[in-house]
Amino acid sequence: MAGYIVKRLLAMIPVLIGLSIIVFLIMAMIPGDPAQAILGNFATPENVARVNRELGLDKPLPQQYLIWVTNLLQGDFGRSYILNRPVLDEVLERFSATLILAGTSLVLCSIFGLLAGIVSAVRQFGWIDRTVTFFVLIGISMPSFWLGLLLILVFAVQWRVLPASGMFAIYGGGDLLDLARHLILPALTLAVVATGVIARLTRASMLEVLRQDYVRTARAKGLSERKVIYRHAFKAALVSVIPVIGIQAGFVLGGAVYIETVFQWPGIGAMLVKAISTRDILLVQGGVLVVAASYVLFNLIADVVQSLLDPRLKS
Amino acid sequence: MSEATAANGQAKARKSSGRPSAWKLLMNNKLAATGLWVLLAIAALAILVPVLPLPDPNVTEPADRLFPPLTEGHFLGTDHLGRDIFSRLLWGTQVSIAVGLSATVIAAVFGSLIGLVAGYVGGRTDNLMMRGIDMLMAFPYILLALAIVAALGPGLLNALYAIAIVNIPFFARNIRGITLGLKHREFVDAARLSGKSHVGVLFTEVLPNVLPVIVITMSTTVGWMILETAGLSFLGLGAQPPQADLGSMLGEGRKLLFTAPHVSFVPGLMIFLLVMSINLLGDGVRDVLDPRLKSGALAAPSARTAIDRDVVPEVEANPDRVLDVKALSTHFDVGDQVYKAVGGVDFYLGETECLGLVGESGSGKSVTAMSLAGLVPTPPGVIKGGRVMFEGADLLEVSDADLRGIRGRDIAYVFQDPLSTLHPLFPVGDQIAEAVRAHQPVSKQVAWDRAVELLDLVRIPNAAERAKAFPHEMSGGMRQRVSIAMALANDAKVLVADEPTTALDVTVQAQVLKLMDQLRRDKNAAVLFITHDFGVVSEICDRIAVMYAGRIVETGPTDAVLKSPAHPYTRMLIDCVPVMGQPGRRLDAIAGLPPPVNDLPDGCAFAERCPHATSECRKGDIGLGPLGEGREVRCIHPLKETVL
Numbered sequence: 001m002a003g004y005i006v007k008r009l010l011a012m013i014p015v016l017i018g019l020s021i022i023v024f025l026i027m028a029m030i031p032g033d034p035a036q037a038i039l040g041n042f043a044t045p046e047n048v049a050r051v052n053r054e055l056g057l058d059k060p061l062p063q064q065y066l067i068w069v070t071n072l073l074q075g076d077f078g079r080s081y082i083l084n085r086p087v088l089d090e091v092l093e094r095f096s097a098t099l100i101l102a103g104t105s106l107v108l109c110s111i112f113g114l115l116a117g118i119v120s121a122v123r124q125f126g127w128i129d130r131t132v133t134f135f136v137l138i139g140i141s142m143p144s145f146w147l148g149l150l151l152i153l154v155f156a157v158q159w160r161v162l163p164a165s166g167m168f169a170i171y172g173g174g175d176l177l178d179l180a181r182h183l184i185l186p187a188l189t190l191a192v193v194a195t196g197v198i199a200r201l202t203r204a205s206m207l208e209v210l211r212q213d214y215v216r217t218a219r220a221k222g223l224s225e226r227k228v229i230y231r232h233a234f235k236a237a238l239v240s241v242i243p244v245i246g247i248q249a250g251f252v253l254g255g256a257v258y259i260e261t262v263f264q265w266p267g268i269g270a271m272l273v274k275a276i277s278t279r280d281i282l283l284v285q286g287g288v289l290v291v292a293a294s295y296v297l298f299n300l301i302a303d304v305v306q307s308l309l310d311p312r313l314k315s
Numbered sequence: 316m317s318e319a320t321a322a323n324g325q326a327k328a329r330k331s332s333g334r335p336s337a338w339k340l341l342m343n344n345k346l347a348a349t350g351l352w353v354l355l356a357i358a359a360l361a362i363l364v365p366v367l368p369l370p371d372p373n374v375t376e377p378a379d380r381l382f383p384p385l386t387e388g389h390f391l392g393t394d395h396l397g398r399d400i401f402s403r404l405l406w407g408t409q410v411s412i413a414v415g416l417s418a419t420v421i422a423a424v425f426g427s428l429i430g431l432v433a434g435y436v437g438g439r440t441d442n443l444m445m446r447g448i449d450m451l452m453a454f455p456y457i458l459l460a461l462a463i464v465a466a467l468g469p470g471l472l473n474a475l476y477a478i479a480i481v482n483i484p485f486f487a488r489n490i491r492g493i494t495l496g497l498k499h500r501e502f503v504d505a506a507r508l509s510g511k512s513h514v515g516v517l518f519t520e521v522l523p524n525v526l527p528v529i530v531i532t533m534s535t536t537v538g539w540m541i542l543e544t545a546g547l548s549f550l551g552l553g554a555q556p557p558q559a560d561l562g563s564m565l566g567e568g569r570k571l572l573f574t575a576p577h578v579s580f581v582p583g584l585m586i587f588l589l590v591m592s593i594n595l596l597g598d599g600v601r602d603v604l605d606p607r608l609k610s611g612a613l614a615a616p617s618a619r620t621a622i623d624r625d626v627v628p629e630v631e632a633n634p635d636r637v638l639d640v641k642a643l644s645t646h647f648d649v650g651d652q653v654y655k656a657v658g659g660v661d662f663y664l665g666e667t668e669c670l671g672l673v674g675e676s677g678s679g680k681s682v683t684a685m686s687l688a689g690l691v692p693t694p695p696g697v698i699k700g701g702r703v704m705f706e707g708a709d710l711l712e713v714s715d716a717d718l719r720g721i722r723g724r725d726i727a728y729v730f731q732d733p734l735s736t737l738h739p740l741f742p743v744g745d746q747i748a749e750a751v752r753a754h755q756p757v758s759k760q761v762a763w764d765r766a767v768e769l770l771d772l773v774r775i776p777n778a779a780e781r782a783k784a785f786p787h788e789m790s791g792g793m794r795q796r797v798s799i800a801m802a803l804a805n806d807a808k809v810l811v812a813d814e815p816t817t818a819l820d821v822t823v824q825a826q827v828l829k830l831m832d833q834l835r836r837d838k839n840a841a842v843l844f845i846t847h848d849f850g851v852v853s854e855i856c857d858r859i860a861v862m863y864a865g866r867i868v869e870t871g872p873t874d875a876v877l878k879s880p881a882h883p884y885t886r887m888l889i890d891c892v893p894v895m896g897q898p899g900r901r902l903d904a905i906a907g908l909p910p911p912v913n914d915l916p917d918g919c920a921f922a923e924r925c926p927h928a929t930s931e932c933r934k935g936d937i938g939l940g941p942l943g944e945g946r947e948v949r950c951i952h953p954l955k956e957t958v959l
């Protein structure tokens with residue numbers, strides 16, 4: 001197992017290099033003088049010259065990339081001139097808030113999605129199945145940013161039971177309970193689409209598995225239906241659902257952009273949106289890179305979990 | 316012959332009416348039809364908005380700020396600048412649909428091109444292109460779009476490009492897969508040989524065949540693209556004022572959430588309706604164009620075969636018989652067709668006896684075996700009649716819980732092909748221990764030890780170690796020993812072995828057979844042995860029942876039947892047993908096919924292939940008649956003993 005994990009970690013390296021190249025190239029697409037863009041419209045010529053020198057912007061692209069990557073590896077993601085702060089500090093601080101939100105959402109959508117999918121498959125064509133299918137359909141068509149607004153209207157404005165925005169109460173907040181209260185609405189909203197996708201897939205793969213010969217064998221042994229479904233069928237179905245949960249991690253991390261904006265969650269998504277409108281290029285670059293790298297890591301974890309479940313995958 | 320022509324004609328008829336039938340299929344899907352109508356209504360409003368008698372969407376009227384919906388002159392009210400929301404909604408919808416569609420077309424064109432070229436050219440080009448695509452997919456979906464907008468700057472057109480780019484991988488991957496499959500098909504080779512250029516072949520031969528996949532991918536992604544472009548506008552990165560799409564309307568309205576919720580509610584609802592109707596329609600289109608992709612449409616089998624008996628015969632108790640089956644019939648209801656897989660079968664198993672149930676594939680022998688413990692999948696299987704008497708009870712009448720107690724404890728199964736019948740994700744020892752614990756109140760450790768003993772019993776070397784192995788780590792012969800061990804876990808009185816040696820090669824086959832024969836004698840178990848191979852039968856079975864088209868056509872002691880088969884079909888099967896030094900004499904050497912069990916002929920089902928058939932053979936029902944000591948045959952002209 002350890003060997004397998006090391007192998008997968010090594011396989012991450014080319015992917016990370018690829019990611020960094022794409023992020024670098026996208027930023028190189030910026031029209032006009034990049035140093036000017038980084039510093040904003042009111043930059044002095046001296047500052048422009050300094051940034052050009054520091055980032056090697058006067059050199060050819062491949063060399064620029066090397067300088068950039070070398071800096072990254074040393075933990076130097078550049079400086080946000082608008083926030084007047086190292087990019088990495090800002091990104092990591094924001095990213096931890098996003099992780100709390102996205103992680104909670106991922107747990108929620110996995111639990112709800114798997115449960116709904118199993119129940120729906122086991123009661124195929126019954127009323128539970130139809131209800132689940134109906135809600136899945138609504139869920140995956142729902143603009144999450146709109147749903148967030150609706151939930152704020154109902155729970156924060158009408159009923160006043162949950163806070164509408166932020167991560168902690170401004171006065172007297174700060175403990176875990178306070179965080180949990182602030183987390184409920186955004187985490188649920190963010191989980192809706194992914195729950196639908198996971199439920200749909202779990203149902204399909206459960207139905208597929210239930211037709212397999214080994215499920216018949218389990219029944220021929222005289223096992224209870226509960227064992228047949230939750231031990232034999234579910235384990236096999238889970239193998240094909242795990243990678244989809246990995247992919248949903250990407251949709252949840254991406255969707256956080258909307259949800260953090262709607263709920264004013266101090267995460268990296270809201271930071272990116274702001275950075276884009278203030279043209280804080282280095283901040284965008286660093287933020288995108290960190291989120292993308294974490295997504296690669298999520299997928300790696302999904303792979304490892306999958307191979308733990310299915311010994312055939314390791315060979 | 317006549318059947319073939321009829322089928323041909325049908326196929327032609329279907330082809331000529333291909334278009335309307337696809338349309339009909341789509342309309343038969345109620346959800347898809349609803350989606351289509353809603354979408355058409357929205358699209359019609361969005362297209363007609365310039366000629367509708369509505370206020371100008373951009374004229375501000377500070378005096379008319381924030382009217383609620385249903386105000387006179389303003390159906391959906393006004394926004395913070397006094398603009399008519401209904402008018403703005405329709406104009407915004409127009410923009411959103413146009414942007415979403417354009418993004419879809421751009422993604423489809425570039426993605427499909429990449430997929431076509433990568434799949435068709437193959438080799439390093441393919442490798443390089445797909446690596447690039449994988450890289451794009453390594454980004455969280457919307458994040459990549461954000462990065463692109465960050466570089467190009469906010470704006471509707473840039474948002475459109477960004478969304479199109481992040482969707483290219485979906486098209487590239489799908490199309491490449493299909494193209495790879497088509498590349499070596501005859502018509503592509505033929506076109507190439509006829510001198511067409513590669514580009515010509517790609518666009519005239521390959522492209523038309525991947526078009527359905529492109530359409531499917533478009534119909535399943537267009538909803539997303541509308542949603543995501545609206546999302547970017549919502550964040551203020553798409554449409555810039557005064558231009559407005561649904562997303563930017565929602566974004567502006569959000570600032571008034573607490574004072575005038577309708578300003579943001581209305582555009583959000585429109586996005587939702589639009590995307591939902593497109594998704595409904597897209598699912599419908601996918602199901603029509605490629606039914607194989609329709610996941611979860613097939614029903615999962617229930618825990619026990621459905622029982623709906625028209626015929627329940629009386630059975631006299633007979634203490635010599637462990638298992639007594641009377642008039643068992645099992646049907647498969649598929650659409651309006653009824654397949655009589657088992658059409659009234661009688662047989663019994665004496666104590667410690669081995670009965671061979673022999674027949675070609677499709678003769679109903681496996682279905683008969685599965686029916687005993689309710690293991691035929693429902694749907695489509697239904698037990699339509701008969702009794703299965705076991706220890707004084709009818710297994711078709713006992714409760715589900717009782718049946719569960721009998722399965723694996725009293726009646727145990729050994730299936731064909733243990734690679735698919737053993738669970739791939741549990742060690743074999745676990746699976747055997749589980750069978751033990753299903754019927755015996757013992758601890759996990761005791762059950763595990765018992766599993767190791769059983770593996771030892773079926774002569775698996777180094778059983779304690781091998782118990783930890785997974786099925787895929789074992790050879791076919793070893794796996795079959797595992798399933799035999801599992802069947803022996805509770806000392807069952809009846810073993811049902813469904814072609815247990817068919818998947819094995821000849822030498823292993825002989826070993827497994829010998830093992831089974833010995834174990835059943837040691838354990839005093841009765842065996843129902845299902846096979847298509849008379850060679851196997853003669854080695855292990857005391858009696859034989861030959862099945863054809865869902866019924867038993869001959870039964871009797873093995874020696875007697877083998878020496879002088881009475882049914883012409885039995886005769887032919889015996890002749891098919893490979894003889895040493897005469898390869899090629901195999902079962903499929905019998906000319907013709909058995910009749911389809913959803914359309915059985917009158918009279919003898921074997922008449923089509925029978926050299927002795929007369930006109931009487933094709934009339935009425937031919938019964939199973941007695942023929943000497945313990946023998947029965949279903950034939951009006953049984954063969955005489957002299958034939959051999």
Ligand code: SF4
Nearest residue numbers: 919922925932950951
């Ligand atoms: S009944 Fe007639 S057709 Fe059928 S097997 Fe006997 S001889 Fe042949």
